[in-house]
Amino acid sequence: MTEFSAEELTHRKGQLTQRLAELGVRLHGIEDELLSHQSKDWEDLATEREQDEVLTSIGDGGKEEIRMIQAALKRLSEGEYGFCTTCGARITDERLDVLPATPFCRNCAH
Template sequence: MKSVEIRKTELEARRAQLLARMEQVESELDSHIEKDWADAAVEQEQDEVLEDLGESAQQELRAIEAALERIAEGEYGFCVTCGERIDEARLDLLPATPFCRNHAPGAKAKRG
């Protein structure tokens, strides 16, 4: 069983990775030079992929920030819906999750 401090350190490390990745995405998006039509079309496709990566990173970053806030408040590891402890295996896979398995988005659809 990992301590809350270990999980906090892992979340902070992941946050640093995401911030660095977002900075790289912004830099890449800002580094365009005039290109011919074909190069511009390829670059636009790459920009869309980079923007999707940036949005994904922002969503994960918000989840991490919320998890760090729950750690500070002493509420980390407990489901925000029912208050039950979140299973360690679930936290290993999704350390920023605010939900137990039963209250995760889409849980009812998965259970049938």
């Protein structure tokens, strides 16, 4: 089913793996930051809680991206990477350059 050369697949796998590692580092930093707050002052505590909400939101987005990358790596290992999971059409290289973990072609993404 794959129309990608071995070189292209290796390149895409490298992109996905690198991004996965970057997200792991970022999420670890967010977790450390969330655990580091120890304020006893009510004003500082309120500010920290607000910041925690932002960090949690960023972390949730990172976790979703990790799930997408893991799914893309699975599709890659199964020879299904680069094809839309909805219609089966090949996803354009331009789209994969911008969104390497995307499971959808441009038409099905809308």
